Amino acid sequence: MARILSILVGLFFTVALAWSFGKGAYTQITEPPAATAEHEFHLHPKEVHFASDGAFGKFDRQQLQRGFQVYKEVCSACHSLSHVAFRDLAQLGYSEAEVKAIAAGFTVPGTDPNTGEANTRPGTPTDYFPKPFANDIAARAANNNAVPPDLSLMAKARHDGPAYIYSLLTGFTEQPAELLKEFPEAKTPSGLHYNPYFANLNLAMAPPLAADGQVTYGDGTKSTVDQMAKDVSAFLIWTAEPKLEKRKQTGWTVLGFLLFATILGYMSYRNIWAGTKH
Amino acid sequence: MSFPWANEYTPSHPFMKWMDEKLPLPRLVYNSVGSGYPVPRNLNYFWNFGFLALICLVIQIVTGIVMAMHYAANTAVAFDTIEMTVRDVNWGWLFRYGHANGASAFFVVIYIHIFRGFYYGSYKAPREMVWLLGVVIFLLMMATAFMGYVLPWGQMSFWGAKVITGLFGAIPFVGEPLQQWLLGGFAPDNAALNRFFSLHYLLPFVIVGVVILHIWALHIPGSSNPTGVEVKSESDTVPFYPYYIAKDGWAVGAFAILFAAAVFFFPNALGHPDNYIPANPMSTPAHIVPEWYFWPFYAILRAFTQDFFFIPAKLMGVLAMFGAILVWFFLPWLDKSPVRSGSYRPTYKKFFWFGLIPAMAVLFYCGGAAATEPYVMISQLAALYYFAHFLIILPVVSAIEKPLPLPYSITEAVLGKDEGAELAPAA
Numbered sequence: 001m002a003r004i005l006s007i008l009v010g011l012f013f014t015v016a017l018a019w020s021f022g023k024g025a026y027t028q029i030t031e032p033p034a035a036t037a038e039h040e041f042h043l044h045p046k047e048v049h050f051a052s053d054g055a056f057g058k059f060d061r062q063q064l065q066r067g068f069q070v071y072k073e074v075c076s077a078c079h080s081l082s083h084v085a086f087r088d089l090a091q092l093g094y095s096e097a098e099v100k101a102i103a104a105g106f107t108v109p110g111t112d113p114n115t116g117e118a119n120t121r122p123g124t125p126t127d128y129f130p131k132p133f134a135n136d137i138a139a140r141a142a143n144n145n146a147v148p149p150d151l152s153l154m155a156k157a158r159h160d161g162p163a164y165i166y167s168l169l170t171g172f173t174e175q176p177a178e179l180l181k182e183f184p185e186a187k188t189p190s191g192l193h194y195n196p197y198f199a200n201l202n203l204a205m206a207p208p209l210a211a212d213g214q215v216t217y218g219d220g221t222k223s224t225v226d227q228m229a230k231d232v233s234a235f236l237i238w239t240a241e242p243k244l245e246k247r248k249q250t251g252w253t254v255l256g257f258l259l260f261a262t263i264l265g266y267m268s269y270r271n272i273w274a275g276t277k278h
Numbered sequence: 279m280s281f282p283w284a285n286e287y288t289p290s291h292p293f294m295k296w297m298d299e300k301l302p303l304p305r306l307v308y309n310s311v312g313s314g315y316p317v318p319r320n321l322n323y324f325w326n327f328g329f330l331a332l333i334c335l336v337i338q339i340v341t342g343i344v345m346a347m348h349y350a351a352n353t354a355v356a357f358d359t360i361e362m363t364v365r366d367v368n369w370g371w372l373f374r375y376g377h378a379n380g381a382s383a384f385f386v387v388i389y390i391h392i393f394r395g396f397y398y399g400s401y402k403a404p405r406e407m408v409w410l411l412g413v414v415i416f417l418l419m420m421a422t423a424f425m426g427y428v429l430p431w432g433q434m435s436f437w438g439a440k441v442i443t444g445l446f447g448a449i450p451f452v453g454e455p456l457q458q459w460l461l462g463g464f465a466p467d468n469a470a471l472n473r474f475f476s477l478h479y480l481l482p483f484v485i486v487g488v489v490i491l492h493i494w495a496l497h498i499p500g501s502s503n504p505t506g507v508e509v510k511s512e513s514d515t516v517p518f519y520p521y522y523i524a525k526d527g528w529a530v531g532a533f534a535i536l537f538a539a540a541v542f543f544f545p546n547a548l549g550h551p552d553n554y555i556p557a558n559p560m561s562t563p564a565h566i567v568p569e570w571y572f573w574p575f576y577a578i579l580r581a582f583t584q585d586f587f588f589i590p591a592k593l594m595g596v597l598a599m600f601g602a603i604l605v606w607f608f609l610p611w612l613d614k615s616p617v618r619s620g621s622y623r624p625t626y627k628k629f630f631w632f633g634l635i636p637a638m639a640v641l642f643y644c645g646g647a648a649a650t651e652p653y654v655m656i657s658q659l660a661a662l663y664y665f666a667h668f669l670i671i672l673p674v675v676s677a678i679e680k681p682l683p684l685p686y687s688i689t690e691a692v693l694g695k696d697e698g699a700e701l702a703p704a705a
Contacts, residue, residue: 002608002611002612002673003612003614003673003674003677006608006612006669006670006673007669007670007673007674009601009669010665010666010668010669010670011670013598013601013661013662013665013669014662014665014666014670015586016582016584016586016589016594016598017581017582017658017659017661017662017665018658018662019584019586020581020582020583020584020586020591020658021655021658021659021662023583023584024583024584024651024654024655024658025655028651028655033650033651055543083358083361083365088365149555152361153361153554153555156546156551156554157551157552157554157555158551159551161551199564240554242365243364243365243371246371247371247372247375247542247545248542248543250372250542251538251539251541251542251543252542254538254542255535255538255539255542258531258534258535258538259535261531262528262531262532262534262535265524265527265528265530265531266528266531268524268527268528269524269525269527269528272520272521272524273521273524273525276319276516276521277319277692277693278319278320278321278516278692
């Protein structure tokens with residue numbers, strides 16, 4: 001009885017699945033899905049390497065400082081960095097005085113101590129990076145109806161994040177002629193910009209790194225578009241994962257201890273079971 | 279509840295004697311995981327995963343309690359409190375990554391533990407109750423993990439919660455009011471986040487309770503073993519301590535090495551990048567996928583694309599997704615074979631290795647892929663096999679299969695013709 005019941009229930013599910021499969025296969029043959037421009041022209045991020053990659057990776061602090069400079073002078077006009085405080089910049093190798101000076105260079109929201117009314121004041125190291133727009137509506141109004149996303153976690157919030165950021169920043173091009181030939185309706189709308197590394201190929205952000213030398217690096221590194229894109233990607237790896245170095249270093253200590261303990265454990269296992277066939 | 283040759287607890291210290299009279303807790307430990315519990319001597323490494331699962335539960339509870347100290351279940355700040363924990367709390371990143379990867383480790387271990395049970399027929403009499411309680415633990419784990427994934431209030435948290443609670447809406451008549459009652463609103467919001475946090479903290483302790491019952495029920499017939507032949511004499515067993523404590527001990531070490539490698543070097547490999555974007559009810563992610571450990575069941579849910587007679591496709595998917603796990607409850611009565619171990623069941627063994635395992639692997643893969651062809655069609659075939667395996671093949675095979683001859687005893691299986699080998703010394 002139980003067997004018959006079970007076979008009936010089994011047939012119920014398998015026949016329903018076979019029915020779904022058959023209908024799906026029929027639709028695939030009679031109405032194959034149309035190709036899309038996204039499907040054919042979207043590119044995976046370029047291959048790019050950073051000092052922080054790999055099990056022994058460490059940040060290149062010179063590069064992080066250059067990347068911070070690119071963020072400050074270019075990105076921060078539109079993109080917030082809300083999870084990072086000025087005090088965190090000490091980790092990039094800035095001295096206490098330098099951090100204070102950097103913070104003071106930003107204007108942050110404050111409260112008038114006499115009237116209690118909202119005002120602004122120069123930043124201090126304990127402040128977080130201020131947002132460039134008062135709210136999402138203001139951000140949309142200023143950016144062709146798109147909200148520039150916060151960058152703190154960007155390196156972890158996209159597949160292959162650091163390479164994606166680098167590819168996007170260096171990937172703006174003219175729309176390929178083949179694309180327009182094959183998909184005339186997929187022409188980049190006015191106000192958007194073609195970039196094959198962006199999921200739907202057209203994004204509201206204009207190429208932010210437009211020309212070599214846009215930022216003047218203090219350490220004499222030549223500021224090509226490629227270099228600036230790499231530097232700011234490295235900086236965003238740090239903002240997304242400030243504990244990366246400590247994590248990897250701790251990892252080796254932990255693995256070393258565990259390996260030692262496991263070998264001891266294995267030896268005691270062998271010792272205890274010696275002479276007992278199993 | 280044990281074999282007659284089990285070692286007897288004999289406290290020697292006066293304090294332990296006093297304790298044994300008032301509250302025999304040391305005796306309970308001795309008989310549960312000490313020298314007082316005789317275990318088959320021939321267990322292979324698949325039998326280590328029960329102990330590893332217990333370790334995972336402890337890791338989750340310890341890291342989870344610390345996470346909860348820094349977390350606030352409020353949609354306005356939940357995402358930020360997690361980031362604050364990672365950035366500003368001492369070792370906060372370790373607890374966060376340990377807890378997130380600990381959930382994955384727990385499911386890896388539990389899937390191996392469950393499939394060990396499938397292969398070796400661990401669900402069969404006299405261990406049906408052990409199996410039933412185990413399936414209850416698995417269901418509780420899934421509920422706990424699902425609600426835990428909602429707490430960071432990232433994009434996948436929110437949309438995952440929306441999709442999964444939306445499944446209740448497929449239930450006829452009561453679906454929609456039930457869904458709203460569960461969420462405390464029309465969509466996941468502060469009310470849902472708060473109750474998910476409350477339940478996410480509660481359920482692990484319910485799991486602890488059921489785990490105690492699971493082990494209690496196990497200790498009545500004693501552990502199964504790879505031959506599936508029941509224990510006959512003292513030479514078939516060794517005491518849990520020191521033999522299996524030592525074996526589990528080094529297995530925990532090996533597990534910890536792999537776990538640490540994931541936590542310290544690939545902490546985000548199993549997570550979805552979208553969950554580093556704060557929840558936004560106005561922006562739907564391109565592909566909504568749950569965590570990897572739900573993929574096989576998510577693939578089954580999505581495999582039903584057509585209405586079946588008067589049953590809507592969505593309801594079919596929901597029935598099948600829950601049915602895919604609930605069917606495990608009936609295994610002890612679906613599999614009538616008198617032989618436990620798959621090693622002595624030539625036909626069942628083939629269906630296990632060339633049917634169930636590939637079907638499960640395909641469902642894992644398709645559940646994580648986008649809901650487009652050919653993945654949907656492939657997952658339909660795999661899901662078809664999944665249901666056929668448990669509900670049709672297993673009952674039929676167990677009736678017609680001719681099993682291989684079993685060894686007379688565990689001792690014979692271990693020693694074979696090796697007459698000179700020493701038996702286990704009584705500890």
